Amino acid sequence: MTGDNIDPAAANAPLADNEVARGFTAQRDWQTYLILALAVGAALWGLIGPVGSGIGLWGFGFAITGMFWSFWVCVVAVLLGGLFVFLRKRAGKARRPLLWLGIAIALFYAGWLANMAGKAEPRIHDISTDLADPPAFQALPLRADNLDNVPGAEDEDMRGLNPQQRWTKIHQEAYSDIRTVRIAQPVGEVMAKAQRLAKARGWEIASFQPEQGRMEATETSTLFRFKDDIVLRVRPTDDGKESIIDMRSVSRVGQSDLGVNAKRVRSFLADLAGTVTTAE
Template sequence: MRLYENLSKRAAWSYRIAVLSVLVFGGAFVWHRFFGLTTPLALKIMGAAIAGAIIAVFVAIAGLVAIWNNGDRGAERAAAALFLAALVLAVPLWSLPALLTLPRIYEVTSDPGAPPAFDRVARIRQGQANPIRYDAAFAPLQAQAYPDLKPLVVQRPLIDVYTSVRDVVKTLNWKILEEQAPEATKAGHIEAVDKTLLFGFVEDIAIRVTGNAKSARVDIRSSSRFGQHDLGRNAERVRRFMTEVKNRLAALERLERMERVVAARQAEEKEKAKPQSKPANRRRDAN
């Protein structure tokens, strides 16, 4: 009976709270990632679990102090509570540097003055989703934090660039919602959706390709459907997309250069293989 009397209540409660926090956080994660729990509700549940983990940490520390001073039992439970709480707090702690150093924006674009428009996405974003209209206040914040996000201008025919862009979208496994190939009076336009690797948060993407038979320009807009801080994810997505497009166009240029070299060599070989023309008849000796 004395064993139960000397068990630290703070240690016991910290363990209970930590276990509950892990179960709630893990349940919300699985439910959102695989079974369609809405992102706003998932964020609220995870937020509650994180708050519980923080409480568990403070209660566990208080329990360890009491155990040290009074000699009560329960140090193992308090230590286990700290470990379980650390599992829940790992995600927000990992995101903390980005949260503190990067601007509080949820979308970026290569053309803040006239970002690619959302059409199909506009019919999807409902309820608590972020607005589809680009917030002009994001432009100076983006320029300061991500000065490298610029339009891609290349000296290639418009249709070639659009084809390469579409291939890159497929390579990156983005789900295409709507697309419009470039026409005489219309720019090429693609709307797609990507999901974050771990939590499956939805990010909407709009791509615009303009130009003519000699040159083309590529603009992109990447926007988090929910949440007010993207932690830099959209900027990384734009960088990856632009890099892939540049690499694909460079590969296409190398292939065309090789084809020209091969064609020139074949033409040269054909020229050499032609039979030599017969020499002109010599004039007869004069009598």
């Protein structure tokens, strides 16, 4: 066979096909890497913000702003990724696993943030078993803006109430189960057990006064390093055989605590008493 018998079109066909394939691969990679960059970048942005705030690198507001915008970046990544998948499927092209991975990361992170936002109500961060006389902090300072942003000032059923009264009303409606409890043990035994439980939970005990029935401590969250302050008040009954217990847990930053403080109070009192008896 001589060169004169070679069909130029046939000779160039594989080259043309390869060029198309290479062009599509480049486009495909551009789409994939864009979605991955958006998803991973947004997740890192949203996670690093609170961590930096927790260790004091920047303010809490900066962290919340970052989480807000990272959510919408993930929404864009999901929508754009879905469009790319649709166009590829319509063109009959092979699936791109990394593209699906980027979409999955964006979906997971956005869903996690949405779940957190769903726990933001009620927007209070100070939880106490005694609303009329909350246990007071002595060793630890109560945040200066504790009642500055209590919601409901414009609500019809709370109009005219001061911040303390609004906080009480919201607390009663949201956490009616969190109340003063009574334990059939003397104050000394209760305080000793409370100290052991606090240490087991990794709390930093700021003050322990068993003779006064008082303990103050701080719990730091594992991931974001947020700090919540706790005060326990234990008073004897008239005969001294039982203890009346109140507990308060307050977040140092943020308007809402995502229900963390209420969960802490319930859990600690349940472990302290075994079976909690509500004091009337």
